[in-house]
Amino acid sequence: MKTTNKMTEKTMAQVANGKVHEILPEGGEGEETDEGRQAVDEGGGGGGRSREERQDKILPQPTTEIPAQERIPLVVDDGASESSTNHLECKDKNTNAQPDASGQTCCLPKKCCGSPVFSPFCRQLANVLVACLAGLCVGTIHAFPAVSLPRWEEAGFVLTTAQTTWFASTPMVISVLTCWGSGIVVEYLGNRKCLMIGVVSLALSWIVIAIAESFWALLLGRILQGLTASVYMVIITVYPAEVSISCWRGVMTGISEAMVMLGAFLTYLAGISLQPSAIGILFILSLIPMLVAYYFLRDSPLWLARQDKDEEVASTLRCLRGPTIDITEELEQIKDSVATERIQKPSATEQLLLLRKMIYFKPVLLSVLVLLFKELTGQYAAMAYTVKIFKMAGSSLDPYWCAVVMGAARFLPCFTSWILIERLPRRLLICTCMTLASFALGTLGTFLFFWSKKTDGLPPSLGWIPLLCFLVFTLVFGSGIGPTCWTLVAELLPSRVRNVGAGIINTCFSLFLFLVGLSFPFMVEGMGIGLVFITYSACTLSGVVFVLVCLPETKGMSFTEIQTVLTGNKYKISDMA
Incomplete structure (x- = not known):
């Protein structure tokens, strides 16, 4: 059934044969469509009924406004009581007749989305x-x-x-x-x-x-x-x-x-x-x-909008935001964003051609280098070979329990990193954490380098030192290095080459992980476990120099301001403050 934009939300047309009730938009008294008026006047048993008589049959409406895209017809069986929701049926398969937060009946997302509370x-x-x-x-x-x-x-x-x-x-x-x-x-x-x-x-x-x-x-x-x-x-x-x-x-x-x-x-x-x-x-x-x-x-609503599934976009947004939240503005923003993207978004070939310009190539290159120095800390080797590393270190502690401690040290800082990223400048945070990580790796490498030359192995009283060094490295990596590097990548990447740039960056990142994981056992065989960690320490310290010399401070800056700083070569160590 069709309705006009001038009809009131408090008004609902009823068809006598099918007894169709429809939630209508705002607009005062409004007017009825020709189809609706004809259906009511000519329907069996409903002919000649006045506007007042029809108003008596209106179902109560929710106190919060339901956007136009959510105003789904309610269908009532002939023999059903119109005050009961048990016999109401909504046309949208993702909605059903249920009370909203105020107790009024309307078509809302199904209960799988959770109750209004x-x-x-x-x-x-x-x-x-x-x-x-x-x-x-x-x-x-x-x-x-x-x-x-x-x-x-x-x-x-x-x-x-x-x-x-x-x-x-x-x-x-x-x-x-x-x-x-x-x-x-x-x-x-x-x-x-x-x-x-x-x-x-x-x-x-x-x-x-x-x-x-x-x-x-x-x-x-x-x-x-x-x-x-x-x-x-x-x-x-x-x-x-x-x-x-x-x-x-x-x-x-x-x-x-x-x-x-x-x-x-x-x-x-x-x-x-x-x-x-x-x-x-x-x-x-x-x-x-x-x-x-x-x-x-x-x-996601954005994906549904890109697939032109307008009804599912509205019902999904209602599910994610709740039945009492007005989603009209956000729904229009999503549709406008998708429409604009289809018109203005450069193709993959056009994005590749844009990378010939320094304004687009430089941020992508810096993002790749940020992730390179992140992986040169050796964190993936530490994750993939944790138990073997503690066995090679000769620690008297159970290597499997040491791995559990390392796993906990990787997981817990994920929560503190959210606070640190929001409160501290990006470069200050990443440089501080990289310096601490370099010190921990250097200490571990030096310790293992000297003790590996002794035939009697590592004394039981010193078995805690490799675990402590690894623990410090893991904590500072999880608190600052890992999340901050990804935040910098997201902020540096220009929007016009974001898709192709993200593909290049993810390819390079996966390649770095592969090379670190592949090279670690061969490096241990050729250099010894101590020198491997000393090498990782030196690479991490080089990352600090790279951040200070090449990266701008991005905290609190818009994408436009970041691009302006990059193209103007305005990198100052004083930005860390």
Whole structure:
């Protein structure tokens, strides 16, 4: 049934045969459409009824305004009482007749979105947490070699150095090769479908690893995990920003990294008493509730708008914001943004051509270098080879429990980093943390370099020193280096080349992870464990120099101001204050 924009929200036309009631927009007394008037005058049993008689049949309306896109018809069965909502039916499959916060009846998103008592923050947090369960899976993929490789050695299933490095680094190789296509897949299928397909892929990978009897079977499992991880990384990077409002975006986007670190921590914890095959089975069982949660997840409003699913955009926004929040303005902003993007957004070829200009090339290059120095700290090697490192250090402490402590030290700083990033200048924070990390790595490397030459090994009384150095490094990396580097990348990247630039940056980042993971065992064989960490310490200190000399302070600056500073070469050490 059609309605005009001049009809009042307090007025509703009723068709006698179908008894259709419709929530109408504001506008005073208004007027009826020709179709509505004819339906009422000519309907069986309804002919000749006055306006006052028809008004008696109107259902009560919510006290808060329902945007035009949400005003969905309510259909009442012939024999039903019009005051009852049990027999009301909404045309939109994502809504049903239910009372709003004031107790009035109207078409609202189904109860899977939660009752009206849930605040907008809780609604958005719940959706972000469900989507970021993918980060939990990514964390288990990255940390699994740390506990599986030592267990296989203890059981007599020994891999060569080359096989060890490929097992640990294969997901990163896959990410390098597929990160461009991953974004296209997510854009085509949507977050929800990709997450559900990823669960099936992960289940297959863990089954293959659990029953594997050869290196090639293990490698096949890791390839499947790399494919899934590359798609999941796109989702946990984009989805939290697209479903949250601006004032909570910083917290929501930080959840993804926290979930990755939590996945690593849980993997280390499982490795204390379980064999790799049992860990794989445990992860398979954990995927079942994830699949159920993903089934009820809402796709992001921006993605739905890009797919021209206008009705679902409105119902999803209502679900994320709550039935008492007016979504009209935000809905129009989303539609305008998508329309503008379609008109003005440069193609991939045009973005590549823009990179010939220094104003676009320089920020992309600086972003790549920021991530390079981030990975030259050796953090991925520390994650993938945690247990082996403590065994090589000769520590008297249980290496598996040391890995658990390291996992906790990676996870907990994710929450403090949100506060530090908001309160401290970017360069001050990252330089301070890199200096502390360099000192911790240098101390660890020097200690291991001298003690590795002694034949009697590390005394039990000094076994805590490697753990303490690693703990300091992990805490400062999680509190400042990791999150601040990604914040700088997001702020430096120009919007006109954001898609292609992000593809280049993610490709380089995956390549850096692969090279660090691949080179670590060979470096230990050639240089010794002590000199490896001294090298990481020197690279980290070089990162401090790079930040001071090449990067501007971006805290509190708009994207336009950042680009102005970059093109004007106005880099001052005094900006750190």
